[in-house]
Amino acid sequence: MRPLRTLIASLAALALLAALPAAAAAARAGAKPQNSCLDCHRELDDARLAAPAKAFREDVHGAHGLGCIGCHGGDPTDTDITSMDPDKGFKGTPARKDIAEMCATCHANVEFMKRYNPQPYIFSMAEFRTSVHCKRIEEGDPKVATCTNCHGVHGMLSRKDPRSPVHRRNVPATCARCHNPEYMKGRTAPTDQYALYRTSVHGKALLEKGDLSAPACNNCHGNHGAVPPNTRDISLVCGTCHGREGELFAKSTVKAGLELEGKRGCATCHGNHGVQLPTDALIGTTGAGVCGRCHERGSAGARATDVIVPAFHALKARIGNADSLLDVADRLGMEVEAGRELLKQADDQLVNVRATLHGFDTKQITAVLTEGDGLADQAISQARAALKDWRTRRIGMAVSVVAILLMAGLLVLRIRRLERGAGA
Amino acid sequence: MNRLHEWLRDRLGLEALQHVADKKDVPVHRHSFWYYWGGMTLFLFGIQVATGILLLLYYRASADEAYESVRFLMTQVSFGWLIRSIHSWSANLMIGAAMVHMFSAFLLKAYRAPREATWLSGMVLLGLSLAFGFSGYLLPWNELAFFATKVGTDITGAVPVIGPFMLRFLRGGEHITGGTLTRFFGFHVAILPAVTTVILGVHLYLVMRHGMSVPPSVEGRTPPPPRMKFVPNFLLRDMVGWLAALALLALLAALFPWELGLKADPYAPAPAGIKPEWYFGWMFQTLRVLPAHILGVEGELVGILGIGLGGVVWLLVPFLDDPRGQGPRARFWRWLGVVAIIYVVVFTLLVYRGAKP
Amino acid sequence: MKRRDLLGWAIKLMGATLGGFVLYPLARYLVPPSIPEAVTRRVVAAKKGDVPPGGFKTFPFGAQPGILIHTADDRWLALSAVCTHLGCTVQYKSGDRMIWCACHDGFYDLDGRNVSGPPPTPLERYVVHVEGEDVIVEKAKA
Numbered sequence: 001m002r003p004l005r006t007l008i009a010s011l012a013a014l015a016l017l018a019a020l021p022a023a024a025a026a027a028r029a030g031a032k033p034q035n036s037c038l039d040c041h042r043e044l045d046d047a048r049l050a051a052p053a054k055a056f057r058e059d060v061h062g063a064h065g066l067g068c069i070g071c072h073g074g075d076p077t078d079t080d081i082t083s084m085d086p087d088k089g090f091k092g093t094p095a096r097k098d099i100a101e102m103c104a105t106c107h108a109n110v111e112f113m114k115r116y117n118p119q120p121y122i123f124s125m126a127e128f129r130t131s132v133h134c135k136r137i138e139e140g141d142p143k144v145a146t147c148t149n150c151h152g153v154h155g156m157l158s159r160k161d162p163r164s165p166v167h168r169r170n171v172p173a174t175c176a177r178c179h180n181p182e183y184m185k186g187r188t189a190p191t192d193q194y195a196l197y198r199t200s201v202h203g204k205a206l207l208e209k210g211d212l213s214a215p216a217c218n219n220c221h222g223n224h225g226a227v228p229p230n231t232r233d234i235s236l237v238c239g240t241c242h243g244r245e246g247e248l249f250a251k252s253t254v255k256a257g258l259e260l261e262g263k264r265g266c267a268t269c270h271g272n273h274g275v276q277l278p279t280d281a282l283i284g285t286t287g288a289g290v291c292g293r294c295h296e297r298g299s300a301g302a303r304a305t306d307v308i309v310p311a312f313h314a315l316k317a318r319i320g321n322a323d324s325l326l327d328v329a330d331r332l333g334m335e336v337e338a339g340r341e342l343l344k345q346a347d348d349q350l351v352n353v354r355a356t357l358h359g360f361d362t363k364q365i366t367a368v369l370t371e372g373d374g375l376a377d378q379a380i381s382q383a384r385a386a387l388k389d390w391r392t393r394r395i396g397m398a399v400s401v402v403a404i405l406l407m408a409g410l411l412v413l414r415i416r417r418l419e420r421g422a423g424a
Numbered sequence: 425m426n427r428l429h430e431w432l433r434d435r436l437g438l439e440a441l442q443h444v445a446d447k448k449d450v451p452v453h454r455h456s457f458w459y460y461w462g463g464m465t466l467f468l469f470g471i472q473v474a475t476g477i478l479l480l481l482y483y484r485a486s487a488d489e490a491y492e493s494v495r496f497l498m499t500q501v502s503f504g505w506l507i508r509s510i511h512s513w514s515a516n517l518m519i520g521a522a523m524v525h526m527f528s529a530f531l532l533k534a535y536r537a538p539r540e541a542t543w544l545s546g547m548v549l550l551g552l553s554l555a556f557g558f559s560g561y562l563l564p565w566n567e568l569a570f571f572a573t574k575v576g577t578d579i580t581g582a583v584p585v586i587g588p589f590m591l592r593f594l595r596g597g598e599h600i601t602g603g604t605l606t607r608f609f610g611f612h613v614a615i616l617p618a619v620t621t622v623i624l625g626v627h628l629y630l631v632m633r634h635g636m637s638v639p640p641s642v643e644g645r646t647p648p649p650p651r652m653k654f655v656p657n658f659l660l661r662d663m664v665g666w667l668a669a670l671a672l673l674a675l676l677a678a679l680f681p682w683e684l685g686l687k688a689d690p691y692a693p694a695p696a697g698i699k700p701e702w703y704f705g706w707m708f709q710t711l712r713v714l715p716a717h718i719l720g721v722e723g724e725l726v727g728i729l730g731i732g733l734g735g736v737v738w739l740l741v742p743f744l745d746d747p748r749g750q751g752p753r754a755r756f757w758r759w760l761g762v763v764a765i766i767y768v769v770v771f772t773l774l775v776y777r778g779a780k781p
Numbered sequence: 782m783k784r785r786d787l788l789g790w791a792i793k794l795m796g797a798t799l800g801g802f803v804l805y806p807l808a809r810y811l812v813p814p815s816i817p818e819a820v821t822r823r824v825v826a827a828k829k830g831d832v833p834p835g836g837f838k839t840f841p842f843g844a845q846p847g848i849l850i851h852t853a854d855d856r857w858l859a860l861s862a863v864c865t866h867l868g869c870t871v872q873y874k875s876g877d878r879m880i881w882c883a884c885h886d887g888f889y890d891l892d893g894r895n896v897s898g899p900p901p902t903p904l905e906r907y908v909v910h911v912e913g914e915d916v917i918v919e920k921a922k923a
Contacts, residue, residue: 333681397678
């Protein structure tokens with residue numbers, strides 16, 4: 001009796017256990033929305049047709065529930081080729097000029113995007129229409145970028161993913177896919193941007209050092225409304241990060257002059273794509289100095305540079321002088337902390353001048369130079385005082401040593417006298 | 425002046441002192457030059473006490489303030505730079521003088537009976553001055569001092585049995601911290617001076633009692649060497665020497681002022697070329713050249729034990745040498761003394777020639 | 782006789798001179814210096830009148846600059862003026878009531894917290910006392 005019941009119970013348990021995976025599979029199959037597109041295309045031999053399905057596994061849209069039909073239409077429940085029936089809504093591969101509108105149906109829809117993110121980026125079709133890319137596509141140009149060219153399409157990754165072509169570090173290379181001499185052959189647009197950018201201080205910071213605060217193409221040109229900045233925009237663009245210089249420049253009297261007549265704001269002196277770390281050699285009218293490029297001899301501007309440039313180099317020289325004097329005092333063993341503090345402050349003023357130059361206001365610049373001069377002079381007098389102290393000590397020492405040796409000599413005489421007299 | 429003198433004499437009983445001083449005399453022979461070195465060491469010690477007390481007026485013994493207080497002293501206090509440089513230089517000169525005094529006493533066999541206790545107390549005084557040097561060196565709390573102290577206490581920690589305890593005792597813990605500084609300060613300005621005063625008193629009393637030892641080569645001669653009075657002849661000569669030392673100190677303080685260096689940062693890596701002060705140099709260099717293992721024992725340990733053993737032998741030489749100071753045993757010890765001096769000098773110099781790390 | 786006296790006299794004179802050479806520096810050393818202690822913990826940053834409300838002053842504190850701020854509502858604040866990004870000296874923008882570093886547009890609030898731009902950590906805050914006309918800045922107790 002007992003053994004039989006045990007046997008039946010065990011068999012029942014085993015049957016249940018065996019049934020669980022099958023039940024789960026059935027449940028899963030029933031719960032998941034059927035995607036016959038992926039199922040079929042994944043198995044195809046033709047690489048061109050299979051690739052999108054395989055890539056879709058990583059796709060950011062796919063992860064949020066937007067499947068193939070979202071863009072291509074069709075019937076995902078139909079496991080036959082009839083799923084691609086236009087009557088069932090199948091759109092096939094969208095035409096290039098329709099892609100932006102298609103993406104915009106979701107990405108420009110605030111209500112919709114808010115389902116995925118409380119603070120979504122809302123794509124603006126109006127903005128995109130201002131861009132050169134959009135205009136050219138609508139003219140029928142086949143070689144111009146639209147959404148999928150930059151963001152990818154099947155297997156699209158979030159821009160925060162380092163593998164995404166629109167991750168900040170990858171943006172320059174993505175733009176350069178088209179903006180290079182071979183691809184752009186026959187067009188009038190310049191093609192040296194990427195090559196120049198890679199040599200620039202921004203490019204080196206972003207691409208070599210991985211500094212994500214450095215600008216990529218879109219930071220200056222915009223994302224979806226990409227245009228070469230209007231000459232009026234340049235100083236605003238640069239001023240986004242280079243706040244102080246931008247602020248000073250905006251208030252300056254030469255801003256207008258540097259933005260009309262084909263001059264290009266900041267880029268006039270600093271260049272744009274190939275911008276290098278500015279050196280003091282840029283300050284001046286000769287050699288690498290940029291002032292002389294515009295300011296002809298005898299003009300008001302030239303007269304201002306004649307005042308500013310020598311004063312700037314004089315301050316640098318003063319600081320250098322103070323530095324070496326302090327060094328000398330230091331090596332002689334004198335304490336030079338106070339002098340060094342002053343020198344640091346003088347140096348701070350030098351840094352200040354380099355920024356203040358962008359205001360092109362002689363009075364303002366000269367004021368900073370004078371302050372720097374004052375501090376450097378104080379540092380120099382500290383150093384000189386230390387050296388004077390050192391000389392005083394030497395003299396004091398010499399006098400003391402002489403006195404001591406004199407005394408020693410007198411004592412020797414005393415000893416001699418003592419011993420001569422006593423006959424000892 | 426004379427009346428003051430009389431007044432003091434009557435009240436302090438100075439005649440007894442005067443009597444003793446008048447009786448004291450010093451043998452004159454070709455080795456008499458070496459008699460001055462004890463007094464020189466004493467003079468330099470006096471300089472240390474005086475300048476040390478003056479430094480106490482401005483120095484602060486906490487890790488937060490030590491370096492800054494020394495810097496303050498060097499820059500804001502009148503002649504503070506002078507007092508500090510003299511203190512640092514005189515420390516080195518004093519230890520140098522002590523070593524000359526010791527080596528000359530050894531070679532001239534001044535340790536023979538009845539002066540064994542003088543020798544022993546002298547060796548203790550030498551040890552105390554090395555302790556003064558080691559503890560004082562840390563007080564400015566600069567980079568070099570911090571790491572030199574670390575190396576020095578590390579080596580102490582390698583002594584068998586008592587090493588780890590000694591390390592913790594010296595450092596006031598496992599690591600060098602502000603606690604170490606406070607402790608070293610206590611050693612340097614209180615404990616060591618107190619002990620030194622007692623031992624120095626004993627040493628000087630013994631010297632007064634037994635007078636100057638005459639070296640064996642001079643002893644046997646007839647007639648016996650002439651003698652000069654301690655007061656005023658020897659003393660005046662002493663003073664000439666002291667004045668010369670003073671002049672040297674003035675020169676050194678002005679021409680080679682003692683560096684302040686960088687403030688110690690316990691978390692920074694040790695800078696290259698850390699070495700202790702020169703008077704520990706020969707020991708340091710000995711440990712450096714020994715191989716990592718000797719007959720299965722750690723090289724450093726062998727070195728420490730070897731030096732320790734050497735020190736004990738050196739200490740006990742009055743009992744090991746021939747009491748007459750003549751004969752083959754005496755010659756052996758003299759020869760050993762010469763070898764030891766050469767060893768110490770050479771190995772001290774090797775530290776500075778960047779010999780094998 | 783004369784020569785003996787001369788020597789004795791010379792020795793006394795020289796002795797006195799040397800005594801002077803020792804006592805003079807000693808006496809000067811014992812006299813307290815103009816500032817009683819090292820300025821790394823406590824310093825008179827400014828006179829009250831130097832810094833009007835809404836103004837600020839950079840002052841040396843130990844080996845580094847500090848910034849003393851007199852806010853429009855008559856509060857006195859002092860912080861380290863060394864920007865925690867790349868070490869430039871910061872300044873006070875009274876309009877925004879923020880501390881600003883001109884080098885790379887870093888911003889700190891009046892508590893020294895780094896609120897915008899590249900600075901990675903806050904500025905060290907100091908303690909300010911006003912004693913009569915003097916505004917005294919001290920390092921905060923640990």
